[in-house]
Amino acid sequence: MRTKFKKFQEKFIEGLLMLSGTVTSLTVVLIVIFLFNEGLGVFNKKPIDEGYVIAINQSNPVVKLSPAQIKDIYDQKIKNWKQLGGHDEKIVLFKVDDITDYYTDEEIGKNFANLPHCINDFIVKNKGVIAFFSETYLPLKFTGKYIDVDKIKVSEFLSGEEWFPTAKPVAQMGVKPLIYGTLWVSFGAIIFALPIGLAAAIFLSEIANKRIRNILKPLIELLAGIPSVVYGFFGLVIIVPLIQETFNLPVGETGLAGSIILGIMALPTIITISEDAMRNTPRAMKEASLALGASKWQTIYKVVIPYSASGITAGAILGIGRAIGETMAVLMVTGNAAIIPHTLLEPVRTIPATIAAELGEAPSGGVHYQALFALGCILFIITLLINLAVEFVTNKKKQRKH
Amino acid sequence: MKKQFLALLMIPVMTLVSCGEGSKEESEEKEKISITVKGSDTVLPLAQMEAEKLMEKDSSVSISVVGGGTGVGITALLEGTTDLAMASRDLKTEEALQFKGAKKEIVKTLIAYDALTVIVHPENKIGQLTREQIEKIYTGEITNWKEVGGEDLKIVAYSRESSSGTYEYFKEEVLDDKNYASNILSMPATGAIVQSVSQTKGAIGYIGLAYQSKSVKQLAISYDQGKTFISPSIETAKNKSYPISRPLFFMYDKVNEEKVQTIIEFTISEEGQKIVTEIGYIPLN
Numbered sequence: 001m002r003t004k005f006k007k008f009q010e011k012f013i014e015g016l017l018m019l020s021g022t023v024t025s026l027t028v029v030l031i032v033i034f035l036f037n038e039g040l041g042v043f044n045k046k047p048i049d050e051g052y053v054i055a056i057n058q059s060n061p062v063v064k065l066s067p068a069q070i071k072d073i074y075d076q077k078i079k080n081w082k083q084l085g086g087h088d089e090k091i092v093l094f095k096v097d098d099i100t101d102y103y104t105d106e107e108i109g110k111n112f113a114n115l116p117h118c119i120n121d122f123i124v125k126n127k128g129v130i131a132f133f134s135e136t137y138l139p140l141k142f143t144g145k146y147i148d149v150d151k152i153k154v155s156e157f158l159s160g161e162e163w164f165p166t167a168k169p170v171a172q173m174g175v176k177p178l179i180y181g182t183l184w185v186s187f188g189a190i191i192f193a194l195p196i197g198l199a200a201a202i203f204l205s206e207i208a209n210k211r212i213r214n215i216l217k218p219l220i221e222l223l224a225g226i227p228s229v230v231y232g233f234f235g236l237v238i239i240v241p242l243i244q245e246t247f248n249l250p251v252g253e254t255g256l257a258g259s260i261i262l263g264i265m266a267l268p269t270i271i272t273i274s275e276d277a278m279r280n281t282p283r284a285m286k287e288a289s290l291a292l293g294a295s296k297w298q299t300i301y302k303v304v305i306p307y308s309a310s311g312i313t314a315g316a317i318l319g320i321g322r323a324i325g326e327t328m329a330v331l332m333v334t335g336n337a338a339i340i341p342h343t344l345l346e347p348v349r350t351i352p353a354t355i356a357a358e359l360g361e362a363p364s365g366g367v368h369y370q371a372l373f374a375l376g377c378i379l380f381i382i383t384l385l386i387n388l389a390v391e392f393v394t395n396k397k398k399q400r401k402h
Numbered sequence: 403m404k405k406q407f408l409a410l411l412m413i414p415v416m417t418l419v420s421c422g423e424g425s426k427e428e429s430e431e432k433e434k435i436s437i438t439v440k441g442s443d444t445v446l447p448l449a450q451m452e453a454e455k456l457m458e459k460d461s462s463v464s465i466s467v468v469g470g471g472t473g474v475g476i477t478a479l480l481e482g483t484t485d486l487a488m489a490s491r492d493l494k495t496e497e498a499l500q501f502k503g504a505k506k507e508i509v510k511t512l513i514a515y516d517a518l519t520v521i522v523h524p525e526n527k528i529g530q531l532t533r534e535q536i537e538k539i540y541t542g543e544i545t546n547w548k549e550v551g552g553e554d555l556k557i558v559a560y561s562r563e564s565s566s567g568t569y570e571y572f573k574e575e576v577l578d579d580k581n582y583a584s585n586i587l588s589m590p591a592t593g594a595i596v597q598s599v600s601q602t603k604g605a606i607g608y609i610g611l612a613y614q615s616k617s618v619k620q621l622a623i624s625y626d627q628g629k630t631f632i633s634p635s636i637e638t639a640k641n642k643s644y645p646i647s648r649p650l651f652f653m654y655d656k657v658n659e660e661k662v663q664t665i666i667e668f669t670i671s672e673e674g675q676k677i678v679t680e681i682g683y684i685p686l687n
Contacts, residue, residue, distance in 0.1 A: 075541070075580045097494055111502050136499075166564045167581050177584075236594060241601045250556040250604050253587055332594060335587040336563070347587050357563040357590060 032380070039374035043157070045367045046149045047171040054169060055123055055131045055144040062086045065147050068162070070170040073130060081128060089128040095168075096133045120144070132169040152367075157374065163338040163349070165358065165368045173371050177338045179378060181255065181348035182324060185334065188259030188344050189266060189323040194316055196263075197270030201312075204271070205278040206300055217275075224268035232332030235261040240333055247345055253335030255348040261329045266319035273318065277311020278304050317390050324383055327352040351379045437662055439467045441475020441488030442567055444516055444610065445650050448681045449488050455677060456668045463664055472567050479653060480504055486662050489651040490516065490567045507656040513669050515684040517611040517639035517647035518572060521596070521618040523603050528552045530622040530631040533645070536576055539606060542583025547604060560595050560607035561586045568592075571648055572608055611639065612682025639684045650683065 047067050048054070054070070056062065062084050065073075072078045073091055081089045096119070099108060103118045116139035123129050123144040131144070152173055160174020200220070204213055236253075239260055244252030281304045289299040305312070335347030336357070355372050439449050446469040453465035468484075475487035476497055493501075493508065501508050520536060522528060531539075531550060538544040540559055547555045561582055562569040573579060589595045592613050599605040600617035607618075611634060614620060622631035625645040638644035652669065654662045668674045675685040 071581065076578075112499055115499075136503075162584055164581055164584070236597055240598070244602065251558040251587065251602055253598065331590050336589070337585050337587050339585045347585070349588075357588070 035373060035376050035380060038370055039377035042173070042367060042370035042374045043152055043154055045370065046151050047173055047367060048149050048169055050366070051135045052132065052169065053135055053138065054147040054149065055133075055142075056147060057123060057127050057129050058143060058145050059127055060086055060089075060145065062147070065149070067149065067170045067172055070147075070149070071162075071164065071167055071172055074167075074169065087127075092126045092129045094122060094126075094129055094131040094133075096137065116140070152371075157371075161340060163354070165371055171367060171371075173367075175351075175375060175378065177340045178349055178351050178354055178375065179382075180340050181334070181338075182350040182352070182379070182382070184255045184341050184344060184348055185258040185262060185330065185350055186320060186323045188255060189262035190316065190320050192259055192263035193266045193270055193319055193323075197267050197315070197319070198274060198312065200267070200271045201274040201278060201315075202300060202304075205275045206296070206304060217272075220268050220271050223264070224272075228265065228326060228329045229332070231261050231265055232329035235329060235333035243345075249345060251335065251347060253333060253347050254345050255334060255341055256344040258330045258334040258348065258350070259344060261333055262323040262326055265326060265329065266322050269322060270315040270319040273315030274308065274312040277308035277315070280311070281307045313390050317387060320386060321383060324379065324386075325352055327356045331356060351375050434462055434464060435661060435664065436464045436466070437486060437665060438484045439465060439486045439488060439652075439665070440470060440478045440484040442472040442490040442650070443469045444490040444567055445488035445513075448514065448650070448678060448683060449652075451677050451681060452665065452669050452674055455673070456665055459668075460664065465665060476653070479508070479655060480506070482655070485654060485658050486665065487653040489653055490648060491571060492649065492651070493653070508653055509656050509659065510651045510653040511666050511670065512649050512686065513652055513666075514650045514675075514678045514686065515639055515647050516650055517634050517644055517684060518568065518575075518608050519611055519614060519634040519646075520606065520608050520621045520623060521599050521614075522606050522621060523599060524617065524619045525603060526552065526619060528621065529619075530624065532624040532628045533576055534627065536606075536623070537578055537580065540572075540577055540582055540586060541580050542585065555604040558602050558605045559583075559586050560598055560605060561588050562592070562595070562608075563588050563590055568608070568610065572646075575646060575648075576608075610682070611636070611684070614682075636679075636684055647684065 054065075060081065062081060065084065069078065069084060074093060076093075078084065079091055081087055081091060096115075099115065099118060099122075102122060108114055108118055116137045119131065119133060119137055120139040120142060123131055130147075149170060157173055157175060158179075159176055160172065161176050162172040162174045163177060164172040204216060208216065235257055239257050240252035240254075242252075243249065243254060243257050243260075285303055285307065286299055289303045290296075294302065330350050331353040334350065334353065336349045336353055337347040338349045338354075339347070341348045355375055358368070359372050439453065446467065450467045453467050457463055457465060467488075472487075472489045472491055475484065475489060476493070478484040479487040480497075480500055489510070493510070498508075520531065526547070528547065528550060535544065535550050539550075539557055540561070544550060545557055547553055547557055561572070573582065587598070589598060589607075592609050595607040595609055596613060596615050596618055599607040600615075620634055622633040623645060624631045632638050632644045634644050634646075639647045652662075652666055654666075669678075670686065675687070678685045
């Protein structure tokens with residue numbers, strides 16, 4: 001009876017453990033599916049708000065415009081249809097909100113009853129018109145011509161260099177500057193944090209005596225507990241002006257400021273994990289090395305570091321993970337200009353900062369919303385690739401050792 | 403799996419919902435009026451203060467104020483999920499048409515004005531700019547202060563994030579609806595703009611009048627190609643000579659008029675308008 005109960009108990013615990021394992025994996029899978037489901041939806045859409053049309057005069061020979069051309073038209077950088085292969089006609093911009101400039105309230109009618117008629121009238125009368133309005137005001141007998149806008153293509157999304165998701169009438173969705181910004185900042189952070197973190201870990205595990213370690217370790221771990229917005233504020237007030245003065249720059253909000261802040265934020269992870277790994281080096285190995293006449297330093301870099309290499313890399317990955325995904329601190333110090341950076345001393349806009357700053361206002365289910373999820377997918381793929389690469393490297397090392 | 407998880411989630415949600423209903427019934431017994439206010443983040447601090455003061459005075463009213471942006475507030479009004487919408491701009495034609503489609507009559511009450519000021523670093527010699535010059539700076543055509551009569555220094559332009567109503571207003575009103583240049587730095591909050599402009603020599607930025615600070619210099623603005631330049635202040639904004647000022651509204655469905663009357667009356671009363679000045683906006687009179 002008793003053994004039976006014990007068996008049942010063991011089975012129960014086993015089942016519970018398996019369940020939590022499955023639930024965790026399932027959650028991860030579900031999140032990934034959700035992310036990609038939302039994100040990939042953007043490539044099924046046109047970069048124009050749903051239910052809106054762009055129309056021109058019937059006599060205009062222009063058939064197709066690219067999103068960039070439409071933006072230039074509305075920014076008044078292109079002012080004549082001649083530049084787009086049409087007649088020599090000045091471009092007249094029209095939006096529904098402008099209707100009151102051209103027609104009196106009486107003509108529009110009470111409750112906008114005559115609005116569709118007015119829009120049609122305006123498009124017919126103006127040869128150079130380009131009008132942007134909702135399909136619901138489409139007149140019954142529309143005598144203008146529609147301009148077709150292509151769906152967003154994967155290649156354009158990835159290689160586009162302009163990020164104006166709220167631009168009217170056509171959004172510009174080019175994520176290249178954001179990807180570059182994220183990679184630059186994270187790369188800078190790791191270059192800055194890895195040597196310092198490694199040095200601190202070696203000091204703590206091999207050189208420092210117990211008393212110093214007992215003071216230093218909790219202090220370093222405390223770094224991980226500071227909220228990221230505090231780091232951001234610290235960066236904005238202290239590090240940004242410092243960078244501006246040191247490098248004599250016109251602006252201090254740069255990728256470098258982001259790298260330094262992220263580096264500091266990644267330090268506790270890197271230090272704690274690599275220190276733990278180093279302290280796990282078997283005493284016998286260290287003593288054997290010392291007994292063979294190796295100095296303390298030789299023991300550290302010939303025995304301790306190689307032994308704990310996988311732990312150090314794990315710390316570095318988790319550090320990079322924190323750096324790539326960190327949002328608030330970066331949002332505050334990098335300036336967030338969506339331009340492709342050429343050095344670390346330029347303002348950059350990272351993917352997480354973009355998602356955080358814009359998701360709140362993006363209408364749920366719209367193009368902008370889905371584009372932000374697509375950015376999330378890109379971020380996910382970047383971290384996945386880093387993880388796979390590190391896995392590959394550590395596996396190789398293990399095989400060589402045995 | 404997913405269904406079970408959802409079902410588990412539903413339990414606390416349902417308890418919450420039922421709790422909410424219970425308390426609502428209780429409040430009706432005491433004839434309490436509860437008003438929800440939603441919308442513009444610009445109006446938010448003002449509405450919060452007005453609501454607080456009103457609730458202190460009149461314990462039968464309970465008001466909850468939520469931000470989110472003007473667009474969010476107006477959508478909520480359309481869906482009937484809020485009693486009062488805060489707006490930092492007038493209804494767009496689009497929105498007016500939507501209300502017409504939903505057969506709702508919307509009443510709007512002007513509660514205060516807000517002025518936007520253009521700020522530069524205090525050591526900048528430039529004291530005034532025309533609208534056209536500001537437009538060219540923000541669209542990337544002018545990149546050096548010497549092009550507008552200042553010293554040879556690169557211009558660093560700061561803006562708000564695209565989710566902000568101030569971003570949209572500045573784009574429509576000052577940039578003639580053109581897009582910002584892509585090298586404009588965007589900051590998550592107005593406070594961050596003040597901080598950055600105060601520590602960057604070539605900086606220019608825009609903020610609400612309520613956020614003015616001694617660490618930055620305000621510019622006088624001309625809307626008539628440089629004939630007259632007007633400095634921003636409560637007085638010039640009040641007499642409408644300062645061009646970049648916008649009205650702030652409360653909007654509500656006419657059906658709810660009686661319910662929201664208390665807070666609207668309080669806001670436009672003398673006491674309420676005093677709070678407007680305290681918060682840093684421009685009162686109606």
